[in-house]
Amino acid sequence: MGRLDRIAEPWGTRTPYARGEKWPVRVDTFLADGNGAEHPDRWVRSASVLHSNGDALDIAVKDGRIVGVRGRAEDRVNHGRLDPKDLYGWQAGASPDRLTRPLVRRGGRLVETDWDTAMDHIVARTKELLRDQGPSAIGFYTTGQLFLEEYYTLSLIAHGGLGTNHLDGNTRLCTATAAEALKQSFACDGQPGSYTDIDHADVIALFGHNVAETQPVLWMRILDRLAGPEPPALICVDPRLTPVARAAAVHLAPRPGTNVALMNGLLHEIIGNGWTDAEYITRHTVGFDELERRVKEYPPERAAEICDVPAEEIRRAARALGTCERLVSTVLQGFYQSHQATAAAVQVNNLHLVRGMLGRPGCGVLQMNGQPTAQNTRECGADGDLPGFRNWADDAQVADLGRVWNVDPSRIPHYGPPTHAMKMFRYAEQGSLRMLWVTGTNPAVSLPELSRIRSVLSQERLFLIVQDLFPTETTELADVVLPAAGWAEKTGTFTNADRTVHLSEKAVDPPGRARPDLDIFLDYARRMDLRDKDGGPLVKWHDPESAFEAWKECSRGRPCDYTGLSYDRLRGGSGIQWPCDAEHPDGTERLYTGGAFWSDPDYCESYGRDLVTGAPVEPTEYRAMNPYGKAVIKSAGYLPPHEQPDGDHPFLLTTGRTLYHFHTRTKTARAPQLQAAAPEMWVEISTGDASELGVMEGDLVEVSTPRGSVRAKARVSGIRDGVLFLPFHYGYWDIDEGSEADEAHGRAANELTLTDWDAASKQPLYKTAAARLRRIRAQDGSPAPAPTTAASAPLGAGVPETRGGPAAESDEDVRGTPPTEGDT
Amino acid sequence: MKIGLVLRDLHREERELARELLHTAERHKTSHDIHHLALDLADWSHRHIRELAELAERYDVTLDPEPDDEPGPVGRLREKGSEIIGRRGEAGRRGDAGLLLLRDLRRICQQASAVSVDWELVAQAAQATADDQLLDLAQRCHPDTLRQLRWANAELKETSPQVLTS
Numbered sequence: 002m003g004r005l006d007r008i009a010e011p012w013g014t015r016t017p018y019a020r021g022e023k024w025p026v027r028v029d030t031f032l033a034d035g036n037g038a039e040h041p042d043r044w045v046r047s048a049s050v051l052h053s054n055g056d057a058l059d060i061a062v063k064d065g066r067i068v069g070v071r072g073r074a075e076d077r078v079n080h081g082r083l084d085p086k087d088l089y090g091w092q093a094g095a096s097p098d099r100l101t102r103p104l105v106r107r108g109g110r111l112v113e114t115d116w117d118t119a120m121d122h123i124v125a126r127t128k129e130l131l132r133d134q135g136p137s138a139i140g141f142y143t144t145g146q147l148f149l150e151e152y153y154t155l156s157l158i159a160h161g162g163l164g165t166n167h168l169d170g171n172t173r174l175c176t177a178t179a180a181e182a183l184k185q186s187f188a189c190d191g192q193p194g195s196y197t198d199i200d201h202a203d204v205i206a207l208f209g210h211n212v213a214e215t216q217p218v219l220w221m222r223i224l225d226r227l228a229g230p231e232p233p234a235l236i237c238v239d240p241r242l243t244p245v246a247r248a249a250a251v252h253l254a255p256r257p258g259t260n261v262a263l264m265n266g267l268l269h270e271i272i273g274n275g276w277t278d279a280e281y282i283t284r285h286t287v288g289f290d291e292l293e294r295r296v297k298e299y300p301p302e303r304a305a306e307i308c309d310v311p312a313e314e315i316r317r318a319a320r321a322l323g324t325c326e327r328l329v330s331t332v333l334q335g336f337y338q339s340h341q342a343t344a345a346a347v348q349v350n351n352l353h354l355v356r357g358m359l360g361r362p363g364c365g366v367l368q369m370n371g372q373p374t375a376q377n378t379r380e381c382g383a384d385g386d387l388p389g390f391r392n393w394a395d396d397a398q399v400a401d402l403g404r405v406w407n408v409d410p411s412r413i414p415h416y417g418p419p420t421h422a423m424k425m426f427r428y429a430e431q432g433s434l435r436m437l438w439v440t441g442t443n444p445a446v447s448l449p450e451l452s453r454i455r456s457v458l459s460q461e462r463l464f465l466i467v468q469d470l471f472p473t474e475t476t477e478l479a480d481v482v483l484p485a486a487g488w489a490e491k492t493g494t495f496t497n498a499d500r501t502v503h504l505s506e507k508a509v510d511p512p513g514r515a516r517p518d519l520d521i522f523l524d525y526a527r528r529m530d531l532r533d534k535d536g537g538p539l540v541k542w543h544d545p546e547s548a549f550e551a552w553k554e555c556s557r558g559r560p561c562d563y564t565g566l567s568y569d570r571l572r573g574g575s576g577i578q579w580p581c582d583a584e585h586p587d588g589t590e591r592l593y594t595g596g597a598f599w600s601d602p603d604y605c606e607s608y609g610r611d612l613v614t615g616a617p618v619e620p621t622e623y624r625a626m627n628p629y630g631k632a633v634i635k636s637a638g639y640l641p642p643h644e645q646p647d648g649d650h651p652f653l654l655t656t657g658r659t660l661y662h663f664h665t666r667t668k669t670a671r672a673p674q675l676q677a678a679a680p681e682m683w684v685e686i687s688t689g690d691a692s693e694l695g696v697m698e699g700d701l702v703e704v705s706t707p708r709g710s711v712r713a714k715a716r717v718s719g720i721r722d723g724v725l726f727l728p729f730h731y732g733y734w735d736i737d738e739g740s741e742a743d744e745a746h747g748r749a750a751n752e753l754t755l756t757d758w759d760a761a762s763k764q765p766l767y768k769t770a771a772a773r774l775r776r777i778r779a780q781d782g783s784p785a786p787a788p789t790t791a792a793s794a795p796l797g798a799g800v801p802e803t804r805g806g807p808a809a810e811s812d813e814d815v816r817g818t819p820p821t822e823g824d825t
Numbered sequence: 826m827k828i829g830l831v832l833r834d835l836h837r838e839e840r841e842l843a844r845e846l847l848h849t850a851e852r853h854k855t856s857h858d859i860h861h862l863a864l865d866l867a868d869w870s871h872r873h874i875r876e877l878a879e880l881a882e883r884y885d886v887t888l889d890p891e892p893d894d895e896p897g898p899v900g901r902l903r904e905k906g907s908e909i910i911g912r913r914g915e916a917g918r919r920g921d922a923g924l925l926l927l928r929d930l931r932r933i934c935q936q937a938s939a940v941s942v943d944w945e946l947v948a949q950a951a952q953a954t955a956d957d958q959l960l961d962l963a964q965r966c967h968p969d970t971l972r973q974l975r976w977a978n979a980e981l982k983e984t985s986p987q988v989l990t991s
Contacts, residue, residue, distance in 0.1 A: 134990065134991055135990050137986060137987050137990045137991055138991065166986070414986075416982070416986060417982045417983045417986065418979075418983060420983075420987075423857075423858075424858075424983075427855075427856060427857075428987055430855075431922055431923065432991075433923065433987055433988070433991035434987075611972055611975065611976070613865070613972070614862060614866070614972055614973075614975065614976035614979075615858075615862075615976070615979070616972070616975040616976045616978070616979035616980075617979055619975075640865070643861050643864075756857045757857055757861060758857075758858065760858070760862060
């Protein structure tokens with residue numbers, strides 16, 4: 002058992018292993034100091050909720066309080082490991098500033114009230130709007146952090162009860178392109194690969210995915226392969242010098258917004274050199290000829306010019322991707338939140354399709370997500386899609402959903418694609434969406450172009466309900482605030498980015514009158530008196546487990562089949578991957594084994610969309626492609642971004658996250674170790690640009706776009722020339738009095754971002770605004786408050802290293818290779 | 826040979842379509858998706874116009890390779906109509922911007938359909954005369970027109986329930 006400062010060493014101690022071996026177990030534990038925390042009363046089963054990796058953990062409870070966490074050794078995802086956010090983030094729950102009572106706005110101020118008053122107020126307003134305008138007046142904006150049971154209930158209430166098409170989540174900001182790219186290529190959502198593919202790969206390619214900071218435990222797995230015999234080669238596509246880039250055999254740092262050109266350049270080489278699996282292409286795909294034609298236009302020299310990377314490096318990367326035997330690719334926000342998001346992510350799928358590398362150990366695509374339960378919004382339809390990956394454009398599938406819910410299918414809106422988040426905010430801006438119910442998210446900091454979002458949310462005519470754990474920049478604008486129970490204060494399931502389902506059980510009581518989101522939704526349905534077509538209650542469940550059982554029925558026979566799972570089974574072992582049914586009682590490690598896809602027109606979730614215009618593909622058009630059981634290869638040409646640098650705004654601005662924070666820091670800023678590791682906003686600039694502008698480490702600079710400006714200290718880092726980076730975590734709720742950024746909104750990265758989104762996935766673009774930078778003055782000689790451990794590491798000397806000190810010391814227990822089969 | 830006539834018609838209709846798209850982009854700046862895509866799709870028509878003008882010389886037809894941003898007599902009439910409907914929308918409280926958008930999208934649909942039919946005619950004529958160059962042009966451009974049409978149609982389908990029920 003070792004002790005380690007996991008702020009200073011986020012990925013902990015290496016446990017090397019060779020290709021094809023089991024990943025050794027290392028159990029990470031962090032317990033609070035004193036009060037007998039080392040001897041908890043009990044351990045309660047859960048998994049992490051501060052990223053999408055789904056690391057299984059147990060919560061230590063002593064005297065009715067959480068006192069620590071421990072990674073679960075036997076779980077297939079993490080083999081006992083935890084990332085720093087999980088080790089320390091749980092402390093936020095006990096923070097004294099939790100919301101503990103409902104609030105309603107009276108005379109312009111939010112005042113405390115009781116649940117009856119708050120809920121009756123919401124119900125009265127809902128009924129009034131239904132009478133005056135109908136369901137189009139009502140929208141729900143949810144999150145990627147509730148539990149499956151809650152999303153499914155919300156989906157039924159919105160779609161089957163109220164009949165509104167306006168239900169989406171902040172998953173639109175993080176996971177929409179992952180889902181859309183999978184639907185485009187495979188006609189259905191569902192992660193093809195598995196984390197265990199890391200154990201077998203000889204090349205791992207990370208496309209716009211700084212896994213070291215977004216899914217640190219998955220990075221530990223990769224680091225352990227790199228430290229063992231026969232290490233895989235890493236290919237990294239990222240404009241920043243991330244830990245992945247530092248470890249990569251080839252690092253391509255393209256100009257932001259040019260991913261499609263880069264992918265086409267890579268595919269040009271792979272197809273041109275014949276590194277393809279002709280038989281797989283013929284038997285299992287449609288559309289290859291068009292791809293071949295299209296990528297002919299992108300020889301590496303042309304891609305090199307567009308992307309500003311050396312052609313020779315593109316060739317080197319293509320050779321590695323084209324000649325390896327087992328390829329794992331992962332994709333995240335560097336593609337998803339950038340220009341031509343879906344088109345670029347789809348080219349990664351194409352890479353695997355033309356190489357025939359899917360459904361076998363070491364051959365997988367991981368279209369990642371950012372949030373812990375984003376996968377469940379997609380399955381349950383809380384992102385607007387219909388539950389169970391049902392196709393809104395297929396009347397038979399809608400009728401089937403009507404059967405499951407016992408409602409007339411005509412009551413389920415399916416006359417068009419679901420309203421995406423950006424459109425809902427537009428409707429609110431125009432005044433046709435008049436009630437917005439926000440659950441577990443903070444759009445007043447996380448959406449693009451904040452000045453616009455603030456004006457939308459603070460309109461008198463919009464009735465805004467916000468349900469959350471803490472006061473946020475968004476609750477400030479609400480008409481009703483509902484205090485919710487958080488993780489460890491309620492029971493439910495959730496599913497990570499590789500389809501692993503975990504049960505998270507209630508460990509402690511929520512504070513004050515806070516209630517689980519599920520209870521709030523059930524209460525609302527009851528007060529609204531929502532009925533099915535026979536006059537029975539629409540929502541027929543009353544607690545998490547009965548909701549899960551209902552969801553199982555809804556998922557029966559669909560790709561995300563949960564029927565083989567139960568709370569008891571999830572208690573008996575650890576995480577299990579869907580589909581899990583009678584045929585696959587232990588779950589399914591990889592999808593699309595043998596090249597069998599869910600693309601039959603009568604079964605598929607989606608007919609796809611035009612990658613440029615976003616128009617849904619018509620059923621007849623889809624059938625004409627003859628995709629029965631085959632994957633669809635879709636090609637795309639490069640298009641220049643809508644906003645490009647010019648003389649006034651010569652930089653490209655990109656935003657992103659740090660390892661130590663999650664979203665707008667509502668939780669992580671309340672965990673002292675995490676907050677201290679990255680306490681304030683900063684701006685990253687390259688050495689070349691810094692010396693040209695006379696900017697030194699720690700200087701106060703101002704970054705502006707046509708939409709606003711932000712002031713922060715400069716970090717001179719390994720980011721590529723011409724690009725500025727801002728972390729998006731920082732808003733205004735915890736700003737110090739009199740601090741530099743306090744004056745009229747000058748700290749949140751999204752003051753600067755633009756309102757534009759990918760036409761196919763509708764994911765907003767956060768990676769390609771044109772910006773300018775101005776040096777204000779040398780501040781106090783101290784460096785920028787950016788962590789030194791990861792992508793924001795300084796290039797110059799003299800910056801003290803990020804440390805957590807004694808308060809961050811955690812236990813590490815390296816136990817070696819698991820004795821039994823750890824993976825399914 | 827009357828191919829020149831069809832090319833002239835097509836050229837006029839493409840210019841009209843490009844104009845509709847640009848004006849829609851202009852009128853709906855705060856509907857960001859409409860704004861950006863209408864601009865992008867107008868570029869497609871501009872490309873068609875250039876290529877048409879280039880090829881038409883072989884048929885002794887002189888066509889302007891540049892787009893025409895000024896509305897013609899029909900367009901002006903429509904502008905007038907749009908103002909009237911727009912005002913009526915305002916008088917009827919909300920939804921004026923929404924109604925205006927529906928009308929613009931509807932017009933793009935109609936105009937793109939007209940262009941599509943003309944491309945069809947051109948492709949038929951090209952096949953009958955074994956004019957590979959003309960056929961190639963039609964085969965490259967006509968799918969763009971259909972995508973423009975499907976885009977406008979999809980936007981209409983998506984937006985109309987909200988506009989018409991609020």
